[in-house]
Amino acid sequence: MRTRKEQIEKIIEAMKDYTLLHTYGDDGYEYPLIDALTPDGRTVDVGESECGELAAELYDSVIAPHILEAELRAEQRVRAEIARELKNPECVHVNMLRGEIAAPSWSQLLHLFPKEYKNIRRDSERLDWLESGCCDVRFRSEPIADTGDADVYCDIVQHHMAKPRERVIGSSETIRAAIDAAREVG
Numbered sequence: 405m406r407t408r409k410e411q412i413e414k415i416i417e418a419m420k421d422y423t424l425l426h427t428y429g430d431d432g433y434e435y436p437l438i439d440a441l442t443p444d445g446r447t448v449d450v451g452e453s454e455c456g457e458l459a460a461e462l463y464d465s466v467i468a469p470h471i472l473e474a475e476l477r478a479e480q481r482v483r484a485e486i487a488r489e490l491k492n493p494e495c496v497h498v499n500m501l502r503g504e505i506a507a508p509s510w511s512q513l514l515h516l517f518p519k520e521y522k523n524i525r526r527d528s529e530r531l532d533w534l535e536s537g538c539c540d541v542r543f544r545s546e547p548i549a550d551t552g553d554a555d556v557y558c559d560i561v562q563h564h565m566a567k568p569r570e571r572v573i574g575s576s577e578t579i580r581a582a583i584d585a586a587r588e589v590g
Contacts, residue, residue: 408463415459415467420452530583538563539586540570541579560586 406414423434441458442451489495500507514521534541540561545554560574560582574586 408468411467412456412459412463415463416452416455419455419459527580530580530587533587534560534583537586539573541582558582562586 420438422437424437424440425434427435427440438448438451438455440451441454442448489499496505499505508516533539540563542559542561543556544559545556547554555577557575557577558579558581559572561570562573563570573589574582574584576582576585
């Protein structure tokens with residue numbers, strides 16, 4: 405965007421070249437504005453100075469407020485667009501990947517998703533327990549009467565040196581429930 409001074413210079417140039425439409429000189433031609441602003445007996449530089457003052461006044465009182473209003477409206481539109489985009493998780497994710505906006509820290513994510521964090525922590529504890537107890541996870545199916553269908557169960561198998569070497573210590577329809585049952589046993 406051009407500076408105030410640059411814009412005023414453009415207005416002065418237009419004013420110097422402007423001729424009055426309804427005022428005519430002695431020769432019958434339209435009268436130049438610069439001549440109308442130059443007092444009798446004075447040089448054209450006085451008229452140019454008047455053009456400069458008039459141009460600055462026009463800029464400050466008429467043009468600048470419209471420019472400011474246009475800038476404010478543009479800023480409001482941009483802010484509204486940014487607010488809309490920030491509500492779109494896919495857009496936020498893409499911009500994080502591009503590095504255009506900062507990715508949230510781990511603690512911020514945990515704050516945003518406390519329930520999910522609790523579930524992840526419990527799953528992590530389950531996996532740690534499986535690892536420390538030398539356990540396997542096995543799935544088995546049991547037929548449902550004569551339907552031709554079967555239920556799937558998850559067994560937690562612990563390994564021992566003494567017989568029986570493999571012992572089922574927890575069983576359920578889901579892996580989480582089976583591990584929880586096994587943890588209660590030992």
